[in-house]
Amino acid sequence: MYHTIDEFLAEWTYESDSTQKILDLLNDDSLSTRVKEGERSLGFLAWHIVVTVHEMMSRVGLEFNAPQYDAAVPATAHEIAQSYLQTSKALTEAIRTQWTDANLSEEHDMYGETWSSATTLNVLVKHQIHHRGQLTILMRQAGLTLIGVYGPSREEWASYGGVAPE
Secondary structure, eight states: OOSSHHHHHHHHHHHHHHHHHHHHTOOGGGGGOOSSTTSOOHHHHHHHHHHHHHHHHHTTTOOOOOOOTTOOOOSSHHHHHHHHHHHHHHHHHHHHHHOOGGGGGOEEEETTEEEEHHHHHHHHHHHHHHHHHHHHHHHHHTTOOOOOSSSOOHHHHHHTTOOOOO
16 A cells, blocks of 8 residues: 555556556557457557556546547557556656645545545556556467566566576
């Protein structure tokens, strides 16, 4: 849980940078990749990460410019990645300029439950991590090379001389 704005921003910086690096690896052909027919596509999941930032944080009173939750999924990977970059920067600026540490304890109705602003920030970060994991599975299926986030990817491990398990 976050007790200060600086605590959140430190974690957000790492996690949003990691998400940005993953989104920057996408290409247009990969966006239609699905585990199976009827499941969410890689492009949908990537866009879901983008639009959820504003959707969640507008519920706790932050005002910033970002794609709305019902915005259509862009046709290009570049547009998704750029939208995330702009959204993340806008969120960071909104938190720095609109909130103080005292705002973290304010409570709000979030999806039928009562969450503090600090809890909402925590869920936002975990939501992003959850879907980033899903993206990497779909990226493997699409044949994309991955980077490590909390440790080396298979490709990075091999470049260090490690042997990937079969």
